[in-house]
Amino acid sequence: MSHVFSIDVEDWYQGIEIPMDQWEGFERRVEDSMERLLDLMARYDVTATCFVLGKVAEEHPDLVRGIHDAGHEIATHGYSHEKVYNLSPERFRRELRRSVNLIQGLTGERVLGHRAPYFSITEDALWALDILREEGLLYDSSIHPVFNYRYGIPNADRQPSVVESEDGAQVLEVPVATYPLPDPLPDTNMPCGGGAYLRIYPYRLQRWFLRKIEERGQHISVYVHPWEVDPEHPKIDLPVRVSATHYWNLDSTLSKLERLFRDFSFRSYHDVFVNELEALSA
Numbered sequence: 165m166s167h168v169f170s171i172d173v174e175d176w177y178q179g180i181e182i183p184m185d186q187w188e189g190f191e192r193r194v195e196d197s198m199e200r201l202l203d204l205m206a207r208y209d210v211t212a213t214c215f216v217l218g219k220v221a222e223e224h225p226d227l228v229r230g231i232h233d234a235g236h237e238i239a240t241h242g243y244s245h246e247k248v249y250n251l252s253p254e255r256f257r258r259e260l261r262r263s264v265n266l267i268q269g270l271t272g273e274r275v276l277g278h279r280a281p282y283f284s285i286t287e288d289a290l291w292a293l294d295i296l297r298e299e300g301l302l303y304d305s306s307i308h309p310v311f312n313y314r315y316g317i318p319n320a321d322r323q324p325s326v327v328e329s330e331d332g333a334q335v336l337e338v339p340v341a342t343y344p345l346p347d348p349l350p351d352t353n354m355p356c357g358g359g360a361y362l363r364i365y366p367y368r369l370q371r372w373f374l375r376k377i378e379e380r381g382q383h384i385s386v387y388v389h390p391w392e393v394d395p396e397h398p399k400i401d402l403p404v405r406v407s408a409t410h411y412w413n414l415d416s417t418l419s420k421l422e423r424l425f426r427d428f429s430f431r432s433y434h435d436v437f438v439n440e441l442e443a444l445s446a
């Protein structure tokens with residue numbers, strides 16, 4: 165069974181709640197850390213979806229072309245890394261269009277998918293799905309069916325499903341992996357789809373979660389960030405709630421990913437959901 169692997173392509177200072185107008189002075193490291201991920205994926209024949217931040221596409225066009233030339237799918241992570249529920253629908257549309265145009269200009273291929281920064285399509289931001297479809301996108305991977313202080317719709321579908329808006333627009337929603345705690349435990353989904361959780365869990369526990377999901381015949385979607393395979397990136401003062409997860413166990417990511425690639429088979433969203441996407445675009 166092929167599962168989905170993705171990378172939210174952003175630099176280390178872009179994923180820690182520093183506003184875009186303060187990014188100027190920080191050391192750029194995204195190209196080097198992406199190279200580590202691209203090498204590892206090539207060794208294990210993994211094809212990924214790379215959700216590229218618009219600002220990264222603007223500053224590193226050769227990086228985007230290189231990812232595309234290596235056979236990976238390029239999708240969008242928005243432009244400014246601001247949470248969707250903090251944006252007006254107008255600004256969300258403007259930033260989406262800007263990032264999609266940047267990427268399509270570099271690859272010559274249509275962008276089909278979107279992942280919001282911090283999984284920030286929550287109950288208050290479901291309007292964003294309509295805009296995605298109006299702007300020509302077919303799938304989204306931004307709704308996380310968990311409790312978290314900054315994101316989540318705890319009772320959302322854990323598996324891929326077609327979400328329909330009030331006026332009938334359809335988008336394929338593919339959440340990252342969660343494991344539903346069994347009875348009599350509370351009705352809660354454990355996040356186990358990568359990011360900080362891949363670094364926090366011992367690898368054996370991570371694999372156990374994914375095998376259990378696989379035994380149900382269900383899809384698994386796992387993601388990482390380039391800065392998670394760059395333990396040497398600068399340490400700066402951050403609120404504890406941000407720094408505790410951002411810097412945790414960074415030197416474990418690459419070896420855990422390698423074991424993950426040995427134990428499971430991964431492709432891009434486009435490859436795994438080709439039939440569902442064709443049906444939506446018909």
Ligand SMILES: [Zn+2]
Binds near residue numbers: 172245282
């Ligand atoms: Zn991000």
